[in-house]
Amino acid sequence: MASAVSGLDAATRAGYEPVIGLEVHVQLNTRSKAFCGCSTTFGAPPNSQTCPVCLGLPGAMPVLNREAVVKAARTALALGCQLRERSIFARKNYFYPDLPKGYQISQYDRPLAEEGGLEIPAAAGNPARRIGITRIHLEEDAGKSLHEGFADSERFSYVDLNRSGVPLIEIVSEPDLRAPAEAHAYLSRLKQILLFLDVSDCNMEEGSLRCDANVSVRRRDDPKFGAKIEIKNLNSFRYLQQALEYEIERQIETLENGGRLRQETRLYDAASGRTHPMRSKEQAHDYRYFPEPDLPPLIVDAAWREEVAASLPELPAARQRRWQSAWGLTAYDAEVLTGTPAQAEYFEAAAKASENPKVTANWIMGELSARLNAQGLDWNRVPMPPGHVAELVRILDAGTISGKMAKEVFEQAWKTGRSPRQIVEESGARQITDPAAIDAILDGVLAAHPTQVEQYKKGKVALLAFLVGQVMKASRGQANPELAQARIKARLD
Amino acid sequence: MNISREQIDRIAELAHLELAPAEAEAMRHDLEAILSYVAVLQQLDTSGLEPMSHPGGGAPLPLPRRDETQPGLGAAAALAGAPASGGQCFKVPRVIERLES
Ligand SMILES: [Zn+2]
Numbered sequence: 162m163a164s165a166v167s168g169l170d171a172a173t174r175a176g177y178e179p180v181i182g183l184e185v186h187v188q189l190n191t192r193s194k195a196f197c198g199c200s201t202t203f204g205a206p207p208n209s210q211t212c213p214v215c216l217g218l219p220g221a222m223p224v225l226n227r228e229a230v231v232k233a234a235r236t237a238l239a240l241g242c243q244l245r246e247r248s249i250f251a252r253k254n255y256f257y258p259d260l261p262k263g264y265q266i267s268q269y270d271r272p273l274a275e276e277g278g279l280e281i282p283a284a285a286g287n288p289a290r291r292i293g294i295t296r297i298h299l300e301e302d303a304g305k306s307l308h309e310g311f312a313d314s315e316r317f318s319y320v321d322l323n324r325s326g327v328p329l330i331e332i333v334s335e336p337d338l339r340a341p342a343e344a345h346a347y348l349s350r351l352k353q354i355l356l357f358l359d360v361s362d363c364n365m366e367e368g369s370l371r372c373d374a375n376v377s378v379r380r381r382d383d384p385k386f387g388a389k390i391e392i393k394n395l396n397s398f399r400y401l402q403q404a405l406e407y408e409i410e411r412q413i414e415t416l417e418n419g420g421r422l423r424q425e426t427r428l429y430d431a432a433s434g435r436t437h438p439m440r441s442k443e444q445a446h447d448y449r450y451f452p453e454p455d456l457p458p459l460i461v462d463a464a465w466r467e468e469v470a471a472s473l474p475e476l477p478a479a480r481q482r483r484w485q486s487a488w489g490l491t492a493y494d495a496e497v498l499t500g501t502p503a504q505a506e507y508f509e510a511a512a513k514a515s516e517n518p519k520v521t522a523n524w525i526m527g528e529l530s531a532r533l534n535a536q537g538l539d540w541n542r543v544p545m546p547p548g549h550v551a552e553l554v555r556i557l558d559a560g561t562i563s564g565k566m567a568k569e570v571f572e573q574a575w576k577t578g579r580s581p582r583q584i585v586e587e588s589g590a591r592q593i594t595d596p597a598a599i600d601a602i603l604d605g606v607l608a609a610h611p612t613q614v615e616q617y618k619k620g621k622v623a624l625l626a627f628l629v630g631q632v633m634k635a636s637r638g639q640a641n642p643e644l645a646q647a648r649i650k651a652r653l654d
Numbered sequence: 655m656n657i658s659r660e661q662i663d664r665i666a667e668l669a670h671l672e673l674a675p676a677e678a679e680a681m682r683h684d685l686e687a688i689l690s691y692v693a694v695l696q697q698l699d700t701s702g703l704e705p706m707s708h709p710g711g712g713a714p715l716p717l718p719r720r721d722e723t724q725p726g727l728g729a730a731a732a733l734a735g736a737p738a739s740g741g742q743c744f745k746v747p748r749v750i751e752r753l754e755s
Binding site: 191193199200206209211212213216224227228229230256257258306308311313315316318449452456458459 | 668670705708717718719720721722723724726727728729732733738740741742743744745746747748749
């Protein structure tokens with residue numbers, strides 16, 4: 162998809178610096194909604210999970226879900242934020258059909274948490290960098306408007322309020338990002354942390370993770386930020402990057418042509434790869450925030466805060482460091498293996514049982530990942546238990562089977578679900594480590610290849626590999642290759 | 655406390671209200687009176703006092719509830735009061751752009 166407005170030359174583009182901040186909305190994976198007991202299960206029939214509170218019926222009173230606070234606070238602590246002991250809910254007033262009360266319960270001047278940060282990895286010549294997090298606050302989701310798919314969709318919109326009142330946190334970054342790729346890296350890292358914290362399923366297709374971006378450009382020599390443009394609808398990693406690339410180019414081109422930019426809200430249209438302004442009337446918003454009188458201040462005292470802090474799991478960055486220092490994994494391997502919490506748990510279990518983390522990592526990232534990908538399985542549903550991978554690594558380390566045989570045993574274990582040890586024992590597919598047995602095979606090989614034997618004796622040492630290969634072939638892969646090589650040298654050198 | 659006609663128009667727009675000129679003038683008059691009264695209260699020195707965001711007074715604050723689901727109304731009852739519905743949804747005049755996420 163073309164993201165460029167037109168061909169800006171590289172030198173012109175390099176004269177400007179993009180300034181990007183992200184606002185990320187995260188649906189918390191609580192069982193019930195933020196302020197009522199309705200279920201949050203995704204995909205239920207429309208309006209089947211509603212009650213007077215989330216329908217905004219007169220007189221209904223909200224009661225805060227404790228678990229939503231715990232998940233928000235856990236996120237805040239993991240991102241190094243200051244937790245406010247006394248935070249206040251506020252009404253954010255606007256009219257839209259999927260907001261039945263006419264206001265969203267949110268937090269405004271006293272959010273739950275402030276002043277955190279997140280490290281994004283080094284990329285494209287830039288070192289790893291900390292991106293500031295301005296604030297994290299708790300709020301409720303709106304319902305869902307359906308604009309397509311009905312016979313009279315030309316004239317009507319349809320509203321499903323199942324999502325109304327589902328707990329959200331909004332995580333607002335500082336304008337610290339300087340490139341679309343950095344925005345992508347920030348969102349990936351944030352998603353990974355949220356998954357490890359088990360606060361959200363972060364499913365972008367189902368809308369559990371949503372992203373808006375604020376973007377401006379400034380001349381490299383200008384300390385002032387340019388006019389801030391907000392882009393909405395960035396509901397995939399790809400759209401985020403494409404929309405930012407388009408928008409940065411558009412802003413630079415406007416300025417280069419002598420135009421001016423004004424603060425506005427634009428929508429990203431994935432079909433055209435462009436952003437377009439929202440109609441100006443709908444931008445005339447003024448949310449008239451005021452404290453929510455139906456909810457008391459939220460008090461997270463020291464005891465509660467300590468309880469949340471104690472429940473924090475080991476985060477991906479900490480696991481990566483531990484695996485590198487204690488187990489000798491490479492940074493790359495550690496990064497790959499912390500892709501999801503389930504994958505990290507799988508590796509951790511297998512590595513501990515095998516007592517050989519590096520080789521275990523290779524099997525998991527190689528043979529196992531390839532099979533999961535081929536069958537479209539994720540790490541939550543691995544048919545092979547981690548103990549089987551560990552067993553295979555132990556058998557291999559003990560020299561019972563060769564690497565080549567191990568691949569076949571793995572294949573058998575994957576297909577049948579049986580344990581590698583069982584497979585090896587039953588097939589008798591043990592590695593041949595008895596020198597006498599190797600010699601017996603070698604007799605046949607040497608007799609069958611007199612020319613190569615002669616050439617080897619005359620100094621063509623490269624033929625050693627050929628002869629080892631012939632022993633392996635004759636033993637159907639069961640000979641220990643190191644031993645075969647040693648026996649050939651002993652006999653011919 | 656002076657309220658201009660422009661301010662009234664803006665507030666009416668935010669509240670999605672269409673006011674006839676006479677209504678707007680009456681509203682302007684009422685709002686001026688209300689805000690003048692509040693201006694008197696504003697003269698009180700409240701420095702050092704925690705702003706009251708909730709009428710709970712000194713009573714112990716109610717604790718958040720446990721994360722347990724309860725049956726709701728059901729879609730039929732939820733939609734019973736709606737002026738229009740279809741496909742088990744509330745039905746409204748078509749809206750296109752969305753401001754909030
Ligand atoms: Zn409800």
